[in-house]
Amino acid sequence: MNCGNNCDCSASTITMIKDGNETLIKGSKKDATLLEVAQDNNVQMDNACGGNGACTTCMVKVHKGAENLSEVTDREEMMGMNSDNPEYRLGCQCKITGGDVNVELMY
Numbered sequence: 565m566n567c568g569n570n571c572d573c574s575a576s577t578i579t580m581i582k583d584g585n586e587t588l589i590k591g592s593k594k595d596a597t598l599l600e601v602a603q604d605n606n607v608q609m610d611n612a613c614g615g616n617g618a619c620t621t622c623m624v625k626v627h628k629g630a631e632n633l634s635e636v637t638d639r640e641e642m643m644g645m646n647s648d649n650p651e652y653r654l655g656c657q658c659k660i661t662g663g664d665v666n667v668e669l670m671y
Protein backbone atom coordinates (compact mmCIF):
# COMPACT_ATOMS: atom_id res chain seq x y z
CA MET A 565 0.00 0.00 0.00
CA ASN A 566 1.25 3.46 -0.84
CA CYS A 567 0.28 6.75 0.79
CA GLY A 568 0.79 8.65 -2.47
CA ASN A 569 3.83 10.57 -1.24
CA ASN A 570 6.33 8.52 -3.27
CA CYS A 571 7.69 6.85 -0.15
CA ASP A 572 7.83 3.36 1.29
CA CYS A 573 5.41 3.60 4.19
CA SER A 574 6.37 0.14 5.44
CA ALA A 575 10.01 1.17 5.88
CA SER A 576 11.60 1.03 9.31
CA THR A 577 14.37 2.97 10.99
CA ILE A 578 17.11 0.71 12.32
CA THR A 579 19.68 1.99 14.78
CA MET A 580 22.88 -0.07 14.96
CA ILE A 581 25.45 0.54 17.67
CA LYS A 582 28.95 -0.83 17.23
CA ASP A 583 31.91 0.06 19.46
CA GLY A 584 29.91 2.98 20.85
CA ASN A 585 29.20 4.44 17.41
CA GLU A 586 25.56 4.76 16.38
CA THR A 587 24.41 4.37 12.78
CA LEU A 588 20.86 5.40 11.93
CA ILE A 589 19.49 3.55 8.91
CA LYS A 590 16.26 4.86 7.47
CA GLY A 591 14.10 3.11 4.92
CA SER A 592 14.95 -0.49 5.76
CA LYS A 593 12.59 -2.88 4.06
CA LYS A 594 10.31 -5.31 5.81
CA ASP A 595 11.60 -8.91 5.83
CA ALA A 596 15.26 -7.91 5.48
CA THR A 597 17.53 -9.56 8.05
CA LEU A 598 19.61 -7.34 10.30
CA LEU A 599 22.70 -8.75 8.61
CA GLU A 600 21.37 -7.69 5.19
CA VAL A 601 20.58 -4.22 6.53
CA ALA A 602 24.08 -3.92 8.01
CA GLN A 603 25.77 -5.08 4.80
CA ASP A 604 23.67 -2.75 2.64
CA ASN A 605 24.65 0.20 4.82
CA ASN A 606 28.37 -0.43 5.41
CA VAL A 607 27.97 -1.44 9.05
CA GLN A 608 30.53 -4.14 9.89
CA MET A 609 28.51 -7.06 11.27
CA ASP A 610 30.67 -10.15 11.62
CA ASN A 611 29.29 -13.27 9.92
CA ALA A 612 31.87 -16.03 10.17
CA CYS A 613 29.44 -18.75 9.01
CA GLY A 614 28.17 -16.67 6.10
CA GLY A 615 24.75 -16.03 7.60
CA ASN A 616 23.82 -19.65 8.20
CA GLY A 617 23.01 -19.34 11.90
CA ALA A 618 25.95 -21.46 12.99
CA CYS A 619 28.49 -19.15 14.61
CA THR A 620 26.90 -16.32 16.72
CA THR A 621 29.40 -13.72 15.46
CA CYS A 622 26.41 -11.69 14.19
CA MET A 623 24.80 -11.60 17.64
CA VAL A 624 23.06 -8.37 18.61
CA LYS A 625 21.58 -7.11 21.86
CA VAL A 626 18.13 -5.65 21.24
CA HIS A 627 17.68 -2.36 23.10
CA LYS A 628 14.33 -1.40 21.57
CA GLY A 629 11.86 -2.86 19.11
CA ALA A 630 12.10 -6.59 19.88
CA GLU A 631 8.44 -6.76 18.88
CA ASN A 632 9.42 -5.50 15.43
CA LEU A 633 11.59 -8.53 14.71
CA SER A 634 10.53 -11.98 13.55
CA GLU A 635 10.13 -14.74 16.12
CA VAL A 636 13.21 -16.53 17.45
CA THR A 637 14.02 -19.34 15.00
CA ASP A 638 14.85 -22.94 15.82
CA ARG A 639 18.39 -22.21 14.68
CA GLU A 640 18.67 -19.32 17.13
CA GLU A 641 17.38 -21.52 19.95
CA MET A 642 20.00 -24.13 19.03
CA MET A 643 22.62 -21.40 19.37
CA GLY A 644 21.39 -20.37 22.82
CA MET A 645 18.88 -17.60 22.11
CA ASN A 646 15.83 -17.55 24.39
CA SER A 647 12.45 -17.27 22.67
CA ASP A 648 10.80 -16.22 25.95
CA ASN A 649 13.18 -13.29 26.39
CA PRO A 650 14.60 -12.37 22.99
CA GLU A 651 17.10 -9.83 24.28
CA TYR A 652 19.85 -11.35 22.17
CA ARG A 653 19.33 -12.32 18.52
CA LEU A 654 21.33 -13.55 15.58
CA GLY A 655 21.48 -10.78 13.00
CA CYS A 656 21.46 -13.24 10.13
CA GLN A 657 18.30 -14.99 11.34
CA CYS A 658 15.94 -12.28 12.55
CA LYS A 659 13.98 -10.23 10.06
CA ILE A 660 12.41 -6.83 10.37
CA THR A 661 8.64 -7.19 10.52
CA GLY A 662 7.91 -3.46 10.56
CA GLY A 663 8.58 -0.57 12.91
CA ASP A 664 11.80 0.71 14.42
CA VAL A 665 14.57 -1.33 16.00
CA ASN A 666 17.64 -0.39 18.07
CA VAL A 667 20.36 -3.02 18.38
CA GLU A 668 23.96 -3.21 19.60
CA LEU A 669 26.39 -5.41 17.69
CA MET A 670 28.21 -7.68 20.11
CA TYR A 671 31.28 -8.46 17.94
Ligand code: FES
Pocket residue numbers: 610611612613614615616617618619620621622623654655656657
Ligand atom coordinates in the same frame (compact mmCIF):
# COMPACT_ATOMS: atom_id res chain seq x y z
S1 FES B 1 26.50 -15.15 10.63
FE1 FES B 1 26.91 -16.94 11.76
S2 FES B 1 25.20 -17.08 13.07
FE2 FES B 1 24.78 -15.32 11.92
